[in-house]
Amino acid sequence: MAAPPINDALAGVLSLLALLALLALAYRPLGDYIARTLESPRHLGVERPIYRLAGINPDATQTTRSYALAVVGFSVVSLVLLYLLLVLQSFLPYSRGMDGMPWEMALNTSVSFVTNTNWQSYAGESTLGWTAQAAGLAVQNFVSAAVGIAVAVALIRAFTRNRSDKLGNFWVDLVRVTLRVLLPIAFVGAVLLVLAGVVQSFTADQVVDTITGGQQTITTGPAASQEAIKELGTNGGGFFNANSAHPFENPNGFANLLEIFLILLIPVALTRTLGTMLGNRRQGYAVLGAMGVLFFTSLAITTWAEVGAHGQSAQVAGAAMEGKETRFGEWASALFATATTGTSTGAVNSAHDSFTPTGGGAVLVNMMLGEVSPGGVGAGVYGILVMAILAVFVAGLMVGRTPELLGKKIRSTEMRYVALYTLTTPALVLVGVGITIALPGTADVMGNPGGHGFSEVVYAFTSASNNNGSAFGGITVTSTFFQLMLAAAMLLGRFVPILFVLALAGSLARQGKVPATAGTLPTNTPLFAGLLVGVVLVMTGLTYFPALALGPIAEALA
Numbered sequence: 001m002a003a004p005p006i007n008d009a010l011a012g013v014l015s016l017l018a019l020l021a022l023l024a025l026a027y028r029p030l031g032d033y034i035a036r037t038l039e040s041p042r043h044l045g046v047e048r049p050i051y052r053l054a055g056i057n058p059d060a061t062q063t064t065r066s067y068a069l070a071v072v073g074f075s076v077v078s079l080v081l082l083y084l085l086l087v088l089q090s091f092l093p094y095s096r097g098m099d100g101m102p103w104e105m106a107l108n109t110s111v112s113f114v115t116n117t118n119w120q121s122y123a124g125e126s127t128l129g130w131t132a133q134a135a136g137l138a139v140q141n142f143v144s145a146a147v148g149i150a151v152a153v154a155l156i157r158a159f160t161r162n163r164s165d166k167l168g169n170f171w172v173d174l175v176r177v178t179l180r181v182l183l184p185i186a187f188v189g190a191v192l193l194v195l196a197g198v199v200q201s202f203t204a205d206q207v208v209d210t211i212t213g214g215q216q217t218i219t220t221g222p223a224a225s226q227e228a229i230k231e232l233g234t235n236g237g238g239f240f241n242a243n244s245a246h247p248f249e250n251p252n253g254f255a256n257l258l259e260i261f262l263i264l265l266i267p268v269a270l271t272r273t274l275g276t277m278l279g280n281r282r283q284g285y286a287v288l289g290a291m292g293v294l295f296f297t298s299l300a301i302t303t304w305a306e307v308g309a310h311g312q313s314a315q316v317a318g319a320a321m322e323g324k325e326t327r328f329g330e331w332a333s334a335l336f337a338t339a340t341t342g343t344s345t346g347a348v349n350s351a352h353d354s355f356t357p358t359g360g361g362a363v364l365v366n367m368m369l370g371e372v373s374p375g376g377v378g379a380g381v382y383g384i385l386v387m388a389i390l391a392v393f394v395a396g397l398m399v400g401r402t403p404e405l406l407g408k409k410i411r412s413t414e415m416r417y418v419a420l421y422t423l424t425t426p427a428l429v430l431v432g433v434g435i436t437i438a439l440p441g442t443a444d445v446m447g448n449p450g451g452h453g454f455s456e457v458v459y460a461f462t463s464a465s466n467n468n469g470s471a472f473g474g475i476t477v478t479s480t481f482f483q484l485m486l487a488a489a490m491l492l493g494r495f496v497p498i499l500f501v502l503a504l505a506g507s508l509a510r511q512g513k514v515p516a517t518a519g520t521l522p523t524n525t526p527l528f529a530g531l532l533v534g535v536v537l538v539m540t541g542l543t544y545f546p547a548l549a550l551g552p553i554a555e556a557l558a
Contacts, residue, residue: 012331031272037180061166064506070170083110085136095129104483111487115494116144118237118469125219125240138226145233146177148378155382156277158505159406162513189228197251200224231262234376236346236469244349263339267374270381282524289529294373303334305359323354341366344376346469353473361552367466368544382501391535407513417504424496426543428465428489447474455551465493
């Protein structure tokens with residue numbers, strides 16, 4: 001006799017507990033391993049030929065300017081190469097007979113994957129061949145993630161430097177993160193996904209007869225290898241148009257849990273790396289605690305909204321299952337949505353456009369927080385450190401002391417970089433939304449009228465500017481206007497903040513270390529973690545409340 005199906009709520013709770021247990025087991029060894037990898041003076045034998053081929057001296061250290069130029073230069077070259085690969089894919093082997101992408105779509109896609117956004121305005125299975133997927137998009141999944149980690153590590157090093165402008169060697173950081181961290185974990189993840197049922201093949205498309213008497217084309221390909229790094233690198237671009245809602249990418253509950261684990265693994269472990277490199281493990285725990293409060297608050301709200309069917313349509317239907325896969329249900333869909341928008345992943349196993357107004361608003365706010373709950377690989381750590389500087393500055397104003405963080409004074413120079421960093425993304429989102437809404441043709445591409453349609457536009461620019469890449473859905477973004485506007489938002493949203501972070505790192509590194517005194521604010525305590533959470537929430541609320549009021553809040557109150 002078959003066992004009765006497990007209750008959806010019980011399955012959701014057990015999945016969450018299993019996820020927490022897996023993250024706890026990996027937290028310490030992976031976090032310390034990343035720290036050792038990036039601080040080790042040894043170069044592996046497989047790495048030395050790469051340095052020689054590229055003409056790089058791996059033992060040299062770079063100034064702030066040199067490090068920043070390397071980041072931007074590498075990304076520009078990556079963008080150009082990926083663009084050429086996409087527009088010329090018809091000349092490549094294993095193109096599956098696909099034509100090259102139109103120039104505006106190729107530009108949007110190239111910017112998207114180089115900036116670790118992975119926003120997709122195309123259907124993967126009907127637009128790209130295997131070479132473009134594997135040699136183009138998957139490669140950028142690795143290196144764009146490595147760039148984010150390298151920038152985060154440069155900022156961490158700045159707190160350990162004493163009157164120095166040296167932030168490390170970007171090329172060494174890039175190679176080590178890719179070869180020693182991302183590649184081995186992605187390989188294991190891909191094998192586990194294949195065992196779970198994710199496709200990995202090079203067989204031609206198959207045309208099959210359907211039960212209705214029609215025909216359907218079944219496309220397969222090397223999906224598991226791309227799926228692993230898509231989640232591990234908090235990238236999010238799907239091999240198939242339906243992304244992680246597609247049964248070939250995410251066939252069952254085990255695969256779904258594994259993908260969520262891969263999404264959160266490195267962002268969470270990097271807080272341990274932070275504490276290890278600083279020589280202050282409690283500092284890493286404090287940062288992780290702040291991230292955890294934000295994550296679980298959002299998860300609770302989203303799950304409550306979706307499971308409780310808090311919305312007009314859901315109440316009429318008796319459940320909020322529209323746009324969700326029955327093999328996952330509401331609990332697993334809410335957990336995946338929170339993980340993917342709390343990081344910069346952008347993968348989806350359900351249609352966020354079909355979430356209840358409260359649930360959809362919660363995942364939108366996750367991105368508006370600056371994706372620090374726990375954020376993307378690297379981006380989450382440097383984002384939360386910038387907010388920590390803002391928090392100690394606020395605390396310093398309250399007690400009338402010069403603020404300090406980790407032995408570095410926070411002066412007007414540092415605060416200028418912090419202010420510019422915190423203003424960049426909101427400016428891109430709000431200006432982009434304002435211009436788009438003002439255009440008379442925007443209403444024609446919205447899938448819904450009123451507050452929900454407005455939310456679709458806000459979500460698109462929030463996702464692009466924060467380098468998330470998930471789509472609310474409903475809105476058609478294939479026009480030249482949207483391709484170029486969103487490409488600009490992704491490009492500026494990635495590299496302008498990175499340049500401010502590196503400038504901030506250089507300013508901190510050039511300072512001398514100041515000893516802690518009785519008046520120094522401890523930043524490794526639950527009290528500071530609470531202050532940090534408060535600053536993140538206040539900044540987000542003051543910036544985005546009018547837009548939220550016109551979108552998900554208005555829809556929820558309707």
